[in-house]
Amino acid sequence: MNAGRKIKIGFIPLADAASLFVAVDKGFAAAEGLDVELVREVSWSNIRDRLAIGHYDAAHLLAPMAIASTLGLSHVKLPVAGVFNLALNGNAITVSPDLYARLRDVSQGDLADPSVSARALKAVIADRDERNAEPLTFGMTFPFSTHNYQLRYWMAEGGIDPDRDIRLVVLPPSYMVDNLAKGQVDGFCVGAPWNAVAADKGVGVILHPGCAIFNPAPEKTLALRAQFAERDPGLVEALIRACLKAADFVKANENTNEVAALLARPNRVGVEPEALRRTLDGRLGAGVESKDYLLFGDRANGRPDRRQAAWLFAQMLRWGQAKFSPDQLRVVENVFTPMFFDAAAGVALQTDTQPIAAFAGSAFEDIESYLSTFAIGARC
Amino acid sequence: MKIVIVDESPIRAAILEEGLREAGFCDVEHIAETRNLLKRVYAIDPEIILIDLENPSRDELEQMFQVSRAVRRPVAMFVDQSDSASIQASVDAGVSAYIVDGLKKERIKSILDLCVSRFNAFAKLQTELDRAKSDLEERKTIDRAKGILMKAKKLSEDEAYKLMRGVAMRESKKIAEIAQSIITASELLK
Incomplete structure (x- = not known):
């Protein structure tokens, strides 16, 4: 048997990389x-830079980062292909x-309702302002992340301007607790298993799973340099097929204990298996439960979707991270190209994936009219 | 020019700081503890920030790129697309630089080159230190095994060593490995 084709993949220790670990x-x-x-x-910035210079062939990457890197919004301009949704949802506040x-x-009302909370x-916040108390501070993992957008979306629906009324700081996931x-x-707002870990230690109360803010949110993408992917589609497809099989394994109930033990290893996520087991089951603790809590990309929802890319771009526009132009939108949509997935899965799926829906606010159709419906935002 | 070094390794930071001072950059501050990193960086208000790539707090610095009311000056990363050799060298060495917009590129290049060579020097030092440590450990192991052989087989020190060396050569192993087996065996037979 020939030795396999060597490829190097960078990841951040999070449960949503499970398909890669299992593959x-x-x-x-x-x-x-x-x-x-x-x-x-140890950092998303490292993953991005090492992907850019070819230390890594592929990466477990925040889906919005694939778009930001392609547009050069974070000072490193690197056309990226997000060829597969490794995971959807999985965060919690x-x-x-x-x-x-x-x-x-x-x-x-009921605090489990994001509009109420x-x-x-x-x-x-209004009460703290009156007492001249320091503004509240919330942690998230990266400026171009669903975590950032979930916190902002949620707060803005309550009439809070996240750029004025509170502080948002970036922290590495493992430092959150x-x-x-x-x-x-x-x-x-952080990915799994850190919310469960905070709850277990009694230092945090889980308010909402990310999917209660918007669902389904493309969370981590399997990212490659666009040029690299185009030059070697066979390799990309083989990688997607391996991840699809791994996702099926992860999702099979009888494998939960094994997958949790595998994730718990120090060279993977490196936390107690119990929090990981609950994460895989969608049980966050304290009554927070959802079958959509963390979805591993499979044949149904692993397909990259141009509409989801456009939706993420709309969040970037809303918070002043990007400027709109029809050309940019086309570039953004192409980041989530379904080409490799369709070839790997062997079938071109006819139906579009489920559109992303938020707990409040208008439905996403055309970007500009969508954005015009929000009172709070920093569009530039 | 104000420079901040964000590095959890005090020795490496000192090596870098010394290099920067020798090159004439005297306004250098070291942040070892990364709590409230951004707040401290803003308070120092540096033109250049150097951070080691093993530092999970690197993502915090990326927040400075964002258009936000809290940010006074936009900061750009030096490693732009036009200089892939520099990017490669700095990532290989394990260091990254963030700079304030508008600084002359040649000046920054010399600083980054200095960083890369100091980081590499530190890595070399670390390797040598590790090797010295493991050499010392091996010598201790061999000495203990020698003692066991001398006592059990009534050998001189020289004879005990030669015996181990002969076995090591025959089995193409390191003397330290043979010595370790002797220690393990004697503990089992106690």
């Missing part, structure tokens, strides 16, 4: 003739027990 550790990648080396990284108690005091947060415990942040 390697359960031999699905090898069966596709791939000899994959997974490299654990968690707040400190103190803030949760305050929200409960002022809330008018956002208005309660607005009331808490510690920062919440030490009072450096009052809440955060």
Whole structure:
């Protein structure tokens, strides 16, 4: 047997990289003739830069980052192909027990409803303003991330301007829990398993799973340099096939314990298996449960979708991270090209994937009219 | 020119700082503890920020690119597309630089080159230190095994060493490995 084709993939230790871990550790990648080396990284910026200079052939990447890198919004302009949705959803908004108690005091309705909690947060902020207290601080993982957009969307629906009324800070996912415990942040939006970890340690209360803010949100994409992907479509398709098989394995209930143990290894996510098991089951604890909590990209929802790319672009526009032009929109849509997926899956799916829907606000049709419906935003 | 070094390794930061001072950059500050990183960076208000790539706080610095009311000056990363050799060298060495817009490229290039060579020097030092440590460990192991052989087989020190060396050569292993086996075996037989 020939030695597999060597490829190197960078990842951030998060549960939503499970398909990559399983593809390697359960031999699905090898069966596709791939000899994959997974490299654990400490920052999204490193992953982006190492992908750019060819240290990595592929990466577990924040879906909005694939778009931002392609447009050169973060000072590194790198055309990226997001060839497969590794995961959708999977984040949650968690707040400190103190803030949760305050929200409960002022809330008018069920806090599990994001409209209610956002208005309660607005009331808490107004009260702090009156007392000249420091603004509340929320952590998120990167400026170009669904975490950032989920926090902002949620808050803005309650009448909060996230650029004026609170502080948003970037923190590495693994530092979130510690920062919440030490009072450096009052809440955060982060991926799995860190919300469950915060709840287990009693330092945070999970307020909403990300899918309660918008659903289904493309979370992590399998990203390659666009040029590299175009030159070697066979390799890309083999990688997607390996991930599809891995996703089926991850999702099979009888494998949950094994997958949780595999994720728990120190060279993967490196936390207690119990929090990971609950994550895989969609049980976040404290009654927060959703079958959509963390979706692993499969034949149905792993297909990159141009509309989802446009939707993410709209969030960037809303918060002043990008400028609109029809040309840019075309570039953005092409980042999530379904070409490789369709070839790998062997069928061209006729139906479009489910459109992204938020808990409030207008439906997404045309970008400009969509954006005009929001009162709060920093469009430039 | 004000320069900030964000590095959790105090030794590496000191090596870099020394290099920068020698090159005439005297206004250098080191941030070792990354809590409230952005706040501290804004307070120092540097023209150049150097950060090691093992530092998870690097993503925090990326926030400075964002158009936001909190940010006073836009900061750009030096490693732009036109200079892929520099990007490669700095990422290989494990360092990244962020600079304030408008600084002359030649000046920054010399600083980045200095960073790369100091980071590489530190890595070399680290490797040598690791090797020295493991050499010392090996010598200790061999000495212990020698003692065991001398006692058990009534050998001189020289004879005990030669015996181990002979076995190591025959089995094409390192003397330290043979010595470790002797120690393990003698502990089992205690």
